[in-house]
Amino acid sequence: MSQTPPPPMTAHRIFVMLAAGFMVLLGGITALLAIDQHRAMVSAEQLQAQTVPEIIRLQRLARNLDHLRHEGERIFSATTPDARQQALYLVMLVASHPGIQEHAEAAEVARATEAFLTEAVRRSGGEAGVDGSRLNEWKLISGRLGLLVDDISVQSAHLAANDLAQISETLRVARIKLAAALLLVIAFLAGTIHQLSRHLIRPLERIDHALSSLDVNGPPPEFPPTQLPEIHAVENAVRRLHAAQVNNEAVRRELEELANRDGLTGLLNRRHFMASAEAELKRAERYGRPVVVALADLDFFKSLNDTHGHAAGDRVLQAFAQLMRDSVRSTDLIGRYGGEEFAFLFPESGVEQASALVERFRHRFATEPVHLDNGVAVRVTVSIGLADASGRPLEVALHAADQALYAAKRGGRNRVMVAGSEE
Amino acid sequence: MRLLAGAGLLLTLATAGAAEELKVAIGIDNEPHGIMAVALADRETAAGSGTGPLKEELAREICQRLHVRCQVEAEHIGHILPAIAERRFDLGFGMFLRTPERAGHFQFSEPVWQASSRLLATQDGNAAWESRLGEPVTLASLRDARLVAVAGSAQYAALNALARTQNLRVEGSETLADVIAAIAAGDADFALVPVFSAYTLLRSMDGPPLVFAGAPLTADNLGGSARIALPRDAEPLRRKVNSALAAMRKDGTWQRIMRRHLPIGLY
Numbered sequence: 001m002s003q004t005p006p007p008p009m010t011a012h013r014i015f016v017m018l019a020a021g022f023m024v025l026l027g028g029i030t031a032l033l034a035i036d037q038h039r040a041m042v043s044a045e046q047l048q049a050q051t052v053p054e055i056i057r058l059q060r061l062a063r064n065l066d067h068l069r070h071e072g073e074r075i076f077s078a079t080t081p082d083a084r085q086q087a088l089y090l091v092m093l094v095a096s097h098p099g100i101q102e103h104a105e106a107a108e109v110a111r112a113t114e115a116f117l118t119e120a121v122r123r124s125g126g127e128a129g130v131d132g133s134r135l136n137e138w139k140l141i142s143g144r145l146g147l148l149v150d151d152i153s154v155q156s157a158h159l160a161a162n163d164l165a166q167i168s169e170t171l172r173v174a175r176i177k178l179a180a181a182l183l184l185v186i187a188f189l190a191g192t193i194h195q196l197s198r199h200l201i202r203p204l205e206r207i208d209h210a211l212s213s214l215d216v217n218g219p220p221p222e223f224p225p226t227q228l229p230e231i232h233a234v235e236n237a238v239r240r241l242h243a244a245q246v247n248n249e250a251v252r253r254e255l256e257e258l259a260n261r262d263g264l265t266g267l268l269n270r271r272h273f274m275a276s277a278e279a280e281l282k283r284a285e286r287y288g289r290p291v292v293v294a295l296a297d298l299d300f301f302k303s304l305n306d307t308h309g310h311a312a313g314d315r316v317l318q319a320f321a322q323l324m325r326d327s328v329r330s331t332d333l334i335g336r337y338g339g340e341e342f343a344f345l346f347p348e349s350g351v352e353q354a355s356a357l358v359e360r361f362r363h364r365f366a367t368e369p370v371h372l373d374n375g376v377a378v379r380v381t382v383s384i385g386l387a388d389a390s391g392r393p394l395e396v397a398l399h400a401a402d403q404a405l406y407a408a409k410r411g412g413r414n415r416v417m418v419a420g421s422e423e
Numbered sequence: 424m425r426l427l428a429g430a431g432l433l434l435t436l437a438t439a440g441a442a443e444e445l446k447v448a449i450g451i452d453n454e455p456h457g458i459m460a461v462a463l464a465d466r467e468t469a470a471g472s473g474t475g476p477l478k479e480e481l482a483r484e485i486c487q488r489l490h491v492r493c494q495v496e497a498e499h500i501g502h503i504l505p506a507i508a509e510r511r512f513d514l515g516f517g518m519f520l521r522t523p524e525r526a527g528h529f530q531f532s533e534p535v536w537q538a539s540s541r542l543l544a545t546q547d548g549n550a551a552w553e554s555r556l557g558e559p560v561t562l563a564s565l566r567d568a569r570l571v572a573v574a575g576s577a578q579y580a581a582l583n584a585l586a587r588t589q590n591l592r593v594e595g596s597e598t599l600a601d602v603i604a605a606i607a608a609g610d611a612d613f614a615l616v617p618v619f620s621a622y623t624l625l626r627s628m629d630g631p632p633l634v635f636a637g638a639p640l641t642a643d644n645l646g647g648s649a650r651i652a653l654p655r656d657a658e659p660l661r662r663k664v665n666s667a668l669a670a671m672r673k674d675g676t677w678q679r680i681m682r683r684h685l686p687i688g689l690y
Contacts, residue, residue, distance in 0.1 A: 067688075070687075081632075090622075096618040096635060098538070
């Protein structure tokens with residue numbers, strides 16, 4: 001039982017996974033921060049709703065106990081029974097406060113204080129002052145009140161300190177989590193960017209470079225192995241594009257050949273010969289180099305056609321063209337000028353050098369028979385007119401060559417005539 | 424036509440003015456011109472002495488912060504809640520406790536102060552009872568005693584609840600001043616009184632020195648958070664009153680008013 005291969009990891013799938021991963025990461029971080037924020041808010045709310053009221057309650061309790069001690073001192077310092085009674089009423093009022101009664105130790109101390117002071121006032125009766133023998137005992141009670149006031153004050157201060165420490169600890173932990181989360185996000189983004197660069201951006205850059213340097217004369221572009229099918233598809237498309245370009249170039253060249261060549265002889269046709277000759281003349285003129293043009297015409301070609309047929313004429317033309325191709329330099333231009341007439345251009349050649357070349361060619365053509373398809377061998381001669389084209393327009397040079405050709409025909413054919421020497 | 428328009432304007436202004444007035448009941452601790460008033464120092468206002476002047480000043484400060492005019496009337500404490508239920512008053516300054524029974528019939532402000540109740544007696548009377556009992560006097564230890572409280576008050580109800588089991592003879596008086604007068608005159612052995620209100624009377628009266636006896640009591644509606652009472656459907660007014668109270672505490676007005684009526688800053 002064959003297992004189905006896992007689907008390829010496409011760019012779309014990778015982006016979806018990255019987005020999902022980032023959302024999960026961000027959601028997790030947000031949740032963590034929300035939890036810390038909730039803890040901080042709970043602590044702050046507790047501080048506001050419970051601790052602060054408790055602190056206020058304890059502070060009020062301490063203050064009331066201090067009132068109790070202070071009024072006790074007034075009883076002992078009072079000089080009239082009425083003043084003592086007024087102070088005692090205040091002692092009773094303070095000792096009766098529910099806030100004191102809610103605190104067990106404060107309630108016990110307040111009861112003892114009130115009982116002691118009530119008894120002290122009662123025993124003083126109408127005297128000017130309280131019995132001094134009770135002063136030491138009062139100092140003990142007063143000291144106990146003072147200590148209790150201090151204890152309650154410290155207790156209230158600690159309440160706030162504890163809550164604030166808890167809030168501070170929560171915020172500290174939240175800060176650490178935030179820093180860790182930030183590092184995590186940075187690492188995630190760095191990893192993501194690295195993977196994107198490795199699997200997407202760099203391959204795209206290579207594709208861009210391959211496209212921009214695509215050359216029909218060069219080899220097909222090469223790409224390193226890639227994991228993303230989308231990139232692979234684009235790379236294959238680039239390869240196909242290069243192959244198509246190479247094929248198109250071949251077709252273009254073939255079409256160009258067809259457009260520029262004579263179909264029978266394979267030589268340049270007249271139009272292309274003229275265009276190429278014009279360009280060559282301009283180049284020679286620009287650099288001051290010698291150049292020669294020539295016109296050749298097969299002798300008695302009409303008689304050959306009439307005697308052996310047009311196929312024989314075509315065969316002779318092909319043999320003539322092949323002989324010319326074999327005889328001239330690769331830089332020389334040869335074209336079928338029309339019918340049995342051919343044109344030449346010899347760059348970097350003086351009249352004498354070109355004349356010697358075409359003379360050898362004329363002689364060779366005249367001495368080598370052309371074998372027709374029916375087995376008959378015929379000898380055909382050619383007349384050639386030559387003219388110096390240096391510094392002259394092409395039409396003028398060709399006209400001079402044509403005049404020389406005409407002179408060669410008039411002189412008995414099968415000869416080479418140079419323009420200017422035919423008189 | 425002009426006359427009608429003018430009359431309409433006056434009617435509108437009168438209606439608006441009526442809407443901006445609060446009827447405030449101040450619970451009195453004594454009759455301003457009663458028998459006890461003669462013995463009290465000259466600290467009387469429309470609300471008499473005791474806690475009346477303090478309550479009245481608090482009421483007027485609240486009204487001022489609510490931008491309304493106060494129509495203050497002195498009223499016996501036992502009559503205030505029924506009057507509020509009948510919508511004859513908008514605010515009741517009797518320093519009421521919010522009991523479960525009352526919560527269904529009235530609105531209450533945030534706590535104004537903490538209250539407790541105690542027995543009150545003459546020095547000698549208390550000493551005699553301590554000698555008789557062989558221990559400090561408490562409400563639970565009293566037997567065959569004559570007690571007095573303000574009729575209709577929580578203290579009066581608490582005494583009556585114990586009267587049969589402890590063989591107590593309970594008398595009710597119209598005002599707290601009358602209760603104190605009964606103690607001072609020896610017409611009762613003990614009184615069960617709200618401490619704070621009693622103090623404000625005791626400090627101003629002449630006569631035999633009185634003492635509080637037993638532990639301060641807060642259970643059975645005898646103490647706890649004292650509040651301002653409002654009609655049941657006065658929730659918006661209750662919120663405004665609470666805001667005014669909070670603002671008074673925040674800017675120190677509350678503390679200054681208390682200072683004017685108490686020699687110490689008692690919270």
